[in-house]
Amino acid sequence: MKTKLKKLSEQTIVITGASSGIGLVTARQAAKAGAKLVLAARSEAALRELTEELSQQGCEVIYVVADVSKQADVKRIAREAKQKFGSFDTWVNNAGVSMYGKVVNESVDDMRQLFETNFWGLVYGSLEATEHLRHRGGALINVGSVLSDVTAILQTMYSASKHAVKGFTDGLRTELEMEDAPISVTLIQPAAIDTPYPLNAKNYLDKVPQHAPPAYAPETVAEAILSSATSPQRNILVGGAGKLFKGMEQWTPALLDKFMEKAFAPMSKSDKADHRNRPSGLYEGAGQLQERGNYPGRTREISTYTKAKLNPTATVAIVAGTGLAVAAIVKAFSKDDGKDKVAGKGQGGEQRSNQGKRPQSASDKGSVQASPQRPDNVQDTGKGANGDGRAPRAGSAKATPDDVRGPGTDKTDSGKQPGGKS
Template sequence: MKTNLKKLSNQVIVLTGASSGIGLVTARMAAKKGAKLVLASRSEDALRQLCDEINDNGGEAIYVVADVSQQADVQRVSQAAQQRFGGFDTWINNAGVSIYGKLEQVPIEDMRKLFEINFWGLVYGSMEAANHLKGKGGAIINLGSILSDVTAILQTIYSASKHAVKGFTDGLRMELEMDGAPISVTLIQPAAIDTPYPLHAKNYMEREAKHAPPAYAPDTVARAIIHCCSTPERSVVVGGGGRAFIGMENWTPGLLDKFMEKAFSKQEKADYPPRPISENGLDRAAGSLQERGNYPGHTRETSFYTAAVTAGSPAIRTAAVVGAGVALAAWLSWPAVKKNKNGKAA
């Protein structure tokens, strides 16, 4: 059955993890484009402020305080959407949290808790959405990561959860297609995004966590999500740098391992001590209407690659993929460039 998605201005959108970062930017962007919103997170004060902001500016939004690791909370989000708006058209599973540190330092309890949020919360949301949308059609958008394909050293459990998200999302998509359900199922795979993500993570490292370069603005992800609300897409990688990492995993995995071990592991650490470990978004609500994080470098406000692959033209999409491949080849060859005694390329 063909999937016909509504125009964004005619949609009701459910969005988890709405109180900071990607979720916050997406909520504001969707509201400006006329969508009605059902916003969920654990941070009630932030949600209330966000809904007041949207409603005062002529939009329409309600909120539900919910911990997505609890299936009953996710069901309440669905019920609120149906009671207020008669249902929903798009469900965005965005809530998530990370852990930094070597595996031997991370308690198994924390690993399980992360999976309850990142994986099981997404499963609960996806199944609620699928059950509601089977008869009417709509979109399920799951936030994976480039770490759905690549493993970031010192973020192994987060990477494992995003691998699981990809496997679940692909399987759900195939089953719904097999049943002829008019539902678009999309996996969004952001690269490093300048949000409070490192600050909300539980950090077992000796220094504060930060993103390794390149980092992109959360707006780049929000635009991709908004696109997929009304345009069926199988998956969208956000950031050409992220596509390059995936290419390395596919083509030169051994080289990527060495890069992770020797360079990336250092790039993930800031040059100042960490916050108290009790200050984290794994154990408690951390949303505070903060869009950006602590990335110290130049944040890329746009992604030509992602804009191209969501442009709709097959020729443009092909050019973007080829361009990413050329960039990857140049990147891979860069360490081998010989330098003369003055330090310049020979």
């Protein structure tokens, strides 16, 4: 059965993780398109403010305070959506949390909690959406990551959870196709996106985490999500850098490993010191209606790769852009380890190397100086790094009411510089 999807102006859309980043931008764009919205997150104050904002613009919208790691909360999202609007047409599983650090230093309790949100929360949402949509048709959109195919150093457990998301989504899609259910199942795979994601992550590093370049605007992901809500898509990779990483994983895996160790890891740490007791979003709501995060470089406001993906007639742009980017990466990181040292010291006196700097491609002329890599010799106390967890779990202490955004300067839309293309 061919899946027929409605125009956005005729849809009711459920969005989890709507209080910041990708979910927030998607909600605002969907409201402008005339959709009815059901917004879910753990941060009630942020949801209430967003609901008032969109209502004033004429959007029909409700919010549901919910923790997707609890199946009862996810069932309540579906129930309240049907009670208010009679049904829903698209369900977007966007809620997610992250964790930075060497996996050997992270508590198992924190690892389990990350999977409870990123994987099981998405499973619960998918099951609720499928049960409802198989009788009337619609779209299920799961937000995975380029890390569903590639593993990012210092984000091992997050990468593992996104691998699981891809496996589940692909399996569910084929099962629904086998029974001819009228449901479109899409996996969205963003590259690095400039959102509060690093600031809300649980952190085992000695520095505040940040995205390694390049990073794209959350609007690029929102565009892919809303396109999938009206036109069936199997999967959409957001950001040409993601395509590059997938290509390296397939064709030059040893080179990718070297890039991760020499460049990606140091660039994932800012120059700002962090501490183990800073609250994170792993166990508690952290959304504060922030679209952008602490990315230090120029955010790419447009991804020509993704636009080409959504517009097949422009496929030639994908081939040309990817080829040039691969050539640049190979040139920058295929030299012998230990050679091409740059004279001079980095902060703290460490030597810097060319491999610790941001690579340049034909589509990326900007550069960001890498922070020197420091040892992550954080002792595992069993309490996690910067959150105090959820009692009575053995990995946490009571979280403080401090600003969950943590250190780092927040960037608003007005403070961002126009980005380039990728």
